[in-house]
Amino acid sequence: MEQHVLIEMCLQQLTLSGVHEGEKVVVLSQGQARLDYADAFLAAGQRLGARMYHMRLPAPMPGNGAWAVGETGLAANPEAVEALKQADMVVDLIFLLFSDEQMAIQAAGARVLTAVEPAPLLAKLMPTQELRERVEVGAELLAKASTMRITSPHGTDVTYRLGVYPTMSEYGFTDEPGRWDHWPAAFVFTGGADDGVDGQIVLAPGDVLLPFNTYVREPVTYTIEKGFITDIRGGLDADLIKSYMGTFKDPRGLGMSHVGWGLDHRADWHGLTQFPGGMGMELRSFYGNVMFSTGPNNELGGSNDTACHLDIPMRNCSLFLDDEPIVLDGDIAVKEMQRRD
Ligand SMILES: [Fe+2]
Numbered sequence: 001m002e003q004h005v006l007i008e009m010c011l012q013q014l015t016l017s018g019v020h021e022g023e024k025v026v027v028l029s030q031g032q033a034r035l036d037y038a039d040a041f042l043a044a045g046q047r048l049g050a051r052m053y054h055m056r057l058p059a060p061m062p063g064n065g066a067w068a069v070g071e072t073g074l075a076a077n078p079e080a081v082e083a084l085k086q087a088d089m090v091v092d093l094i095f096l097l098f099s100d101e102q103m104a105i106q107a108a109g110a111r112v113l114t115a116v117e118p119a120p121l122l123a124k125l126m127p128t129q130e131l132r133e134r135v136e137v138g139a140e141l142l143a144k145a146s147t148m149r150i151t152s153p154h155g156t157d158v159t160y161r162l163g164v165y166p167t168m169s170e171y172g173f174t175d176e177p178g179r180w181d182h183w184p185a186a187f188v189f190t191g192g193a194d195d196g197v198d199g200q201i202v203l204a205p206g207d208v209l210l211p212f213n214t215y216v217r218e219p220v221t222y223t224i225e226k227g228f229i230t231d232i233r234g235g236l237d238a239d240l241i242k243s244y245m246g247t248f249k250d251p252r253g254l255g256m257s258h259v260g261w262g263l264d265h266r267a268d269w270h271g272l273t274q275f276p277g278g279m280g281m282e283l284r285s286f287y288g289n290v291m292f293s294t295g296p297n298n299e300l301g302g303s304n305d306t307a308c309h310l311d312i313p314m315r316n317c318s319l320f321l322d323d324e325p326i327v328l329d330g331d332i333a334v335k336e337m338q339r340r341d
Helices: 003-016 035-047 078-085 100-107 119-124 129-143 236-246 269-273 281-285
Strands: 024-030 051-057 089-092 111-114 147-151 157-161 168-170 180-182 187-191 197-203 220-225 228-234 256-262 290-294 310-314 318-321 324-328
Touching: 003 035, 003 119, 024 035, 024 078, 035 051, 051 078, 078 100, 100 111, 119 281, 129 168, 129 187, 129 256, 220 236, 228 236, 236 310, 269 281, 281 310
Parallel strands: 024 051, 024 089, 089 111, 111 180
Antiparallel strands: 147 157, 147 318, 157 197, 168 187, 187 256, 197 220, 220 228, 256 290, 290 310, 318 324
């Protein structure tokens, strides 16, 4: 992508995120990764009159192969974290999610925007105010619900007891102090009570395994009791999931993490075939997907901070909040949340 196009995109992004004259915005990168994004954000922020600078950490040492969430190069740099806490906004080009450092930066009042996906995907799923409104309608419904039930024609029937953890929304930009978001994104989620998830989830062919960035080929059946997975059964995909989870040597990886649904009608289920090399935000966002996750819940304030985390967007599910239909057979059932074109 040509740099001037990237600058225009970043200008749109920072405008949506409320960046204005005199604000202090820090762009955080690591090694050689996304230096073109860093330059584009710096140029865009300058045009909005913000005070900009670029904080660049060294590339991680080789050898850490697994996608371990919550570990960042900032941990060894308390002075750098202090500097980021002083910012109005941090543009995270590394992916700090779930780290103690990000939580400290947000707690100090800095808003954080993550941008790590391929530039053509950032362009395709440029956030909009309309999408934000739809996501916020969803967040409101989710926040007042006390149970969530998910069913599917393949045999999924699982119930989450809600009300313990907050509801989170992601719509791809952030203009409120201390709030984090991820460009691109359009979904809502919360977590079940630590011992409050029970039932069965059956993955169907075409459901998505992140971070494998692959599509399920044959059914996988999860049995869940009191918030923990007690059994994973199926063929090759089940074996891959169990083998991957086993490498973390952490039984807390069997905990149930966040759960919710996607709202972006521009995001394609087949997106992994178009934009390889990303981390799957298009799949988390596609309209009417129901996504459940396994592993940590510390992002929501829980005590499970395992590094073993899978996000699994599913097609053709139905999702009910206190028995009211929210998603029906993979389609959004609430008028105020539906696509308008
Ligand atoms: Fe996740």
